Amino acid sequence: MNFNLITTPEEEAFRQEVSDFLDVELTDEIRRQHGLDKGIGPEAREFNRKLGSKGWLGLGWPEEYGGSGGSLTHEVILIQELARHEAYIPNTVARYMAGPTILHFGSEDMKKEFLPRIARGEIEFGLGYTEPPAGSDLMAMQMRVVEEGDFFIINGMKTFNTASHYADYHWLAAKTNPTGPRHQQISLFVVDQRAPGIEIRPLHTLGGERTNEVYYDNVKVPKNRLVGEKNRGFFYMVHALNYERLALHQIERYLPILNRLVNYAKETRRNGVLLADDPLVRNKLAQLAVEMEVCKCIEYKALAMLLDGSIPDYEAGIVKLIGSELRQRIGYTGMEILDHFGILEEDSDLAPLKGEIAWICLGSVLDTIGGGSSEIIRNITAMRALELPRH
Amino acid sequence: MDIKFSEEQQILRDSARRFLEKNCPSSLVREMVKDEKGFTEELWMGMAELGWMGLIIPEKYEGIGMGFLELTVLLEEMGRVMLPGPFFSTAVLGVLTFLEAGNEDQKKTYLPKIANGELKVTLALNEAESSYDPGSIAVSAREDSDGYVIDGAKLFVPDAHVADYILCAARTSEGSGLEEGITIFIIDGKDPSVSTKLLKTVAGDKQFKVVFNGVRVPKENVLGKINQGWPAIWTVIQKSAVLKCAEMFGSGQRILDMTVAYTKEREQFGQRIGAFQAVQHHCTNMLVDLEGCRWVTYKTAWMIHEGMPYEKQASMAKAWCNQSYRRVVALGHQVHGGIGYMEEHDMSLYFRRARVAEVVFGSADYHRKVVADHLFTYGALTQA
Numbered sequence: 001m002n003f004n005l006i007t008t009p010e011e012e013a014f015r016q017e018v019s020d021f022l023d024v025e026l027t028d029e030i031r032r033q034h035g036l037d038k039g040i041g042p043e044a045r046e047f048n049r050k051l052g053s054k055g056w057l058g059l060g061w062p063e064e065y066g067g068s069g070g071s072l073t074h075e076v077i078l079i080q081e082l083a084r085h086e087a088y089i090p091n092t093v094a095r096y097m098a099g100p101t102i103l104h105f106g107s108e109d110m111k112k113e114f115l116p117r118i119a120r121g122e123i124e125f126g127l128g129y130t131e132p133p134a135g136s137d138l139m140a141m142q143m144r145v146v147e148e149g150d151f152f153i154i155n156g157m158k159t160f161n162t163a164s165h166y167a168d169y170h171w172l173a174a175k176t177n178p179t180g181p182r183h184q185q186i187s188l189f190v191v192d193q194r195a196p197g198i199e200i201r202p203l204h205t206l207g208g209e210r211t212n213e214v215y216y217d218n219v220k221v222p223k224n225r226l227v228g229e230k231n232r233g234f235f236y237m238v239h240a241l242n243y244e245r246l247a248l249h250q251i252e253r254y255l256p257i258l259n260r261l262v263n264y265a266k267e268t269r270r271n272g273v274l275l276a277d278d279p280l281v282r283n284k285l286a287q288l289a290v291e292m293e294v295c296k297c298i299e300y301k302a303l304a305m306l307l308d309g310s311i312p313d314y315e316a317g318i319v320k321l322i323g324s325e326l327r328q329r330i331g332y333t334g335m336e337i338l339d340h341f342g343i344l345e346e347d348s349d350l351a352p353l354k355g356e357i358a359w360i361c362l363g364s365v366l367d368t369i370g371g372g373s374s375e376i377i378r379n380i381t382a383m384r385a386l387e388l389p390r391h
Numbered sequence: 392m393d394i395k396f397s398e399e400q401q402i403l404r405d406s407a408r409r410f411l412e413k414n415c416p417s418s419l420v421r422e423m424v425k426d427e428k429g430f431t432e433e434l435w436m437g438m439a440e441l442g443w444m445g446l447i448i449p450e451k452y453e454g455i456g457m458g459f460l461e462l463t464v465l466l467e468e469m470g471r472v473m474l475p476g477p478f479f480s481t482a483v484l485g486v487l488t489f490l491e492a493g494n495e496d497q498k499k500t501y502l503p504k505i506a507n508g509e510l511k512v513t514l515a516l517n518e519a520e521s522s523y524d525p526g527s528i529a530v531s532a533r534e535d536s537d538g539y540v541i542d543g544a545k546l547f548v549p550d551a552h553v554a555d556y557i558l559c560a561a562r563t564s565e566g567s568g569l570e571e572g573i574t575i576f577i578i579d580g581k582d583p584s585v586s587t588k589l590l591k592t593v594a595g596d597k598q599f600k601v602v603f604n605g606v607r608v609p610k611e612n613v614l615g616k617i618n619q620g621w622p623a624i625w626t627v628i629q630k631s632a633v634l635k636c637a638e639m640f641g642s643g644q645r646i647l648d649m650t651v652a653y654t655k656e657r658e659q660f661g662q663r664i665g666a667f668q669a670v671q672h673h674c675t676n677m678l679v680d681l682e683g684c685r686w687v688t689y690k691t692a693w694m695i696h697e698g699m700p701y702e703k704q705a706s707m708a709k710a711w712c713n714q715s716y717r718r719v720v721a722l723g724h725q726v727h728g729g730i731g732y733m734e735e736h737d738m739s740l741y742f743r744r745a746r747v748a749e750v751v752f753g754s755a756d757y758h759r760k761v762v763a764d765h766l767f768t769y770g771a772l773t774q775a
Contacts, residue, residue: 001393001394001395001396001397001400001460001689001693001696002392002393002394002693003392003394003690003693003694004392005392007392073392255771255772256771256772258766258771259770259771259772262766262767262770262771263770265767266767276767279760282759282760282763282766282767283756283759283760283763285763285766286710286759286760286762286763286766287710287759289707289762289766289771290707290710290711290759290762291711293687293704293707293711294683294686294687294707294711295683297683297686297687297690298679298682298683298686300392300394300686300690301394301682301686303392304392304393304394304395307392308393308395318678318679318682321679322679322683375668375672377675378668378671378672378675378676379668379671379672379675381675381678381679382665382671382672382674382675383671385675385678386651386671386674386675386678387651387655388651388654388655388665388666388670388671388674389655389662389663389665389666390666391662391666391667391668
């Protein structure tokens with residue numbers, strides 16, 4: 001048994017290299033742009049390209065497609081180190097959904113057209129799955145595809161498509177076979193996000209993020225932009241899902257926040273008491289530390305499965321489930337400790353921790369909803385892990 | 392990274408499960424609640440033959456010489472069947488204290504007889520005003536020409552009535568620091584000046600008030616260093632807490648297994664209750680809590696096994712297991728509905744024992760204090 005991710009000097013050297021790179025290149029502004037998604041700016045894009053030029057966005061991909069070889073362990077080391085430095089994985093849709101799906105199921109031409117550019121950090125994808133009638137029930141989507149000569153003609157709309165306002169491509173799921181068997185109705189496409197007929201309308205969230213409605217009015221998509229086989233989209237989507245969930249929920253990211261709360265308590269007096277001496281404050285922070293460690297252990301178990309060649313199935317869902325609920329508790333506990341000061345936004349003079357607690361509190365409302373709601377994950381876990389019967 | 396059990400650990404687990412399933416049914420657990428001794432000689436010697444008492448005793452003291460991880464696996468299996476009797480007292484509290492604090496002679500004298508099942512041992516720590524806290528220990532040990540004289544009362548001493556030896560943490564001096572002035576003594580359990588009184592707990596496990604009424608102890612029965620006993624005791628408390636966690640989620644897994652099986656059998660409103668989402672969510676929540684218990688505990692056990700610092704980790708594990716195992720038991724009861732509430736149902740046994748597990752070797756609040764001390768001394772980014 002060994003809970004250490006890094007077990008060789010070479011792996012440690014790689015981790016150190018990533019860490020040194022991030023110490024230099026990762027600024028607070030870049031962290032903000034990723035995390036807040038208020039707008040990926042030029043700094044964040046430049047950071048993407050730099051990661052790409054180090055070969056780190058193509059870890060584990062074959063060299064013929066712009067990958068840099070390397071093992072899954074290297075990829076996990078990279079993700080962990082990014083998390084430790086509080087960076088976000090740049091453009092998860094490109095790197096963890098579109099990329100792997102194209103790699104496993106796309107045509108040779110498609111691989112050559114997209115994978116090298118994803119690996120160099122040059123292109124970004126928006127995720128086009130959700131529609132007003134299709135949230136947890138993705139099969140209820142209504143976007144329709146008809147075929148005309150060398151093109152698909154696509155009509156409909158998608159919503160909550162974050163990144164579409166700046167992404168180069170749309171990773172789109174739409175119905176090519178609406179009357180067919182349930183899991184054979186959908187196909188996946190790579191659509192040029194600036195194609196004629198596409199209209200993007202902004203939506204603004206509680207957490208201050210910008211997301212979008214994306215309208216398709218007779219958009220012509222070349223036939224060669226179908227990903228893999230027609231009507232296999234559902235299968236491809238499920239395939240990508242578990243891996244993506246693991247990549248996104250790195251408990252390491254939460255430890256620096258806890259550290260800042262501890263430091264805040266050491267420096268702050270309230271009602272005659274230094275917060276660090278208040279047993280209730282100490283208890284709350286210790287509780288967060290305990291929950292973070294427990295989540296990390298569960299996450300490591302799932303990562304160990306992945307590194308061992310097994311596919312974490314419901315295990316990945318559990319990591320997302322507990323990570324999302326934990327982040328909400330971090331927000332609320334932080335608010336309790338900051339008291340009035342927790343309600344101050346980042347640009348208020350008196351906001352402690354640069355307003356991050358307020359932002360976590362507001363932004364984490366989505367965490368238990370998007371990317372697999374807590375309810376859906378609990379249902380799926382019961383059925384897959386415990387084999388409980390369907391209703 | 393490799394979060395799997397070794398072949399040796401898997402063999403130990405499989406053989407333990409088979410033995411315990413056969414020899415420790417819940418009917419035995421129930422019987423032992425009523426039984427005065429709380430264990431059968433037959434089961435005790437059966438375990439001794441398997442070498443379990445000596446699992447972590449080094450081979451030179453006639454033990455098997457396995458490590459802390461293996462002991463954790465064994466305790467998980469024991470938790471599954473709610474093993475009654477003085478195994479934990481002897482093979483965990485006793486053995487760990489001798490290993491931590493004993494000199495060579497003491498280890499040679501006592502450990503082989505523990506390993507072969509001949510001796511039962513326990514540890515007397517808590518008092519009316521002291522719960523795993525050195526500063527408030529009041530049982531006194533006064534030195535005279537022949538040795539020491541022990542006076543005072545200990546509480547919640549497990550299996551004191553059958554212990555051949557009671558290891559007692561007593562105050563030998565008012566130390567200058569909170570942790571100083573405590574010494575561990577090896578006391579003959581059958582000494583006429585030692586009296587034991589059964590404390591009736593909700594679990595019916597054998598916990599005792601032990602009164603030391605001028606008990607004479609020879610100098611060679613000082614275990615470890617005079618006035619410096621607390622660090623060894625603290626190590627034993629922490630390691631015991633981790634092993635208690637293993638018992639807890641060992642029990643918890645059986646509760647989940649029983650609960651899931653029940654949801655696939657019990658029908659209401661025309662279908663199996665396992666099809667209802669509320670029930671599914673309860674079961675998933677139990678699974679997730681247990682996964683947390685399992686992996687935080689095994690990570691701690693691995694750190695201990697590898698000789699890494701583990702103080703913060705052990706406290707995080709016990710704090711978590713205390714909280715989450717409570718939920719697992721409660722949800723197990725909830726899903727079983729009315730029948731689970733009947734005394735004759737195994738859920739009742741698990742519930743009662745869960746109340747004990749939650750308090751022994753530190754409550755969640757107690758351990759969070761340890762974690763908070765680490766956070767405020769070293770920050771949140773350090774490992775142990």
